[in-house]
Amino acid sequence: MRYPRGFTVVELLVAMAVVGILAAIAFxxxxxxxxxxxxxxxxxxMLQIADREAQYLLDAxxxxxxxxxxxxxxxxxxxxxxxxxxxxxxxxxxxxxxxxPPSYLITATPIAGGPQVPDGVLxxxxxxxxxxxxxxxx
Numbered sequence: 001m002r003y004p005r006g007f008t009v010v011e012l013l014v015a016m017a018v019v020g021i022l023a024a025i026a027f028x029x030x031x032x033x034x035x036x037x038x039x040x041x042x043x044x045x046m047l048q049i050a051d052r053e054a055q056y057l058l059d060a061x062x063x064x065x066x067x068x069x070x071x072x073x074x075x076x077x078x079x080x081x082x083x084x085x086x087x088x089x090x091x092x093x094x095x096x097x098x099x100x101p102p103s104y105l106i107t108a109t110p111i112a113g114g115p116q117v118p119d120g121v122l123x124x125x126x127x128x129x130x131x132x133x134x135x136x137x138x
Contacts, residue, residue, distance in 0.1 A: 034115065035115050035119065038080060038085075038115070039116065039138075041081050042084070042087075042108045042116075042122060043108075043122065045078065045087065046087070046108060046124045048075065049070070049073065049075055049087075050128075052074075052075055053073065053089075053126070056072070056073060061102075063103065064089070064098070064104075065091045065096055065097065065098060066089070066096035066097065067088075069089035083111070083114075084110065084111055084114050084116045085108040085109060085110055085111065085122075086108070086111060087107070087109075088109070089106050091104060092105050092125060103125065103126045104126050105124075105125045106123065106124045106125070107122070107123050108121065109121050119132065119133065120132055120134065121133060121134070
């Protein structure tokens with residue numbers, strides 16, 4: 001006598017449970033890696049801006065700060081950074097006008113409700129000091 005071919009309902013339910021458990025484990029890990037990748041892209045953009053600020057200092061004898069700073073530096077944020085972070089450049093006191101002595105503070109603030117919010121605010125200043133969520137280092 002031949003038995004019918006195929007899977008039983010119990011076998012299908014067990015397979016679905018195994019896939020569900022694997023997905024529950026893998027999805028948060030995947031999201032963490034995506035968040036780290038976006039943070040690395042933002043940090044790289046901040047370092048490129050710092051390089052441009054150094055060149056600007058040589059040319060203009062001051063750093064460019066304020067809402068037009070990225071334009072003054074001829075720098076455009078990549079979409080993966082611009083969609084997840086708001087990047088601003090101020091003087092070290094938080095002002096939008098050049099200061100004496102020259103200083104700058106590059107701030108990358110995660111966009112509210114986005115996946116980068118757990119990372120906190122990233123900063124880089126003219127001395128090379130880096131912070132993430134107020135803690136030293138990236």
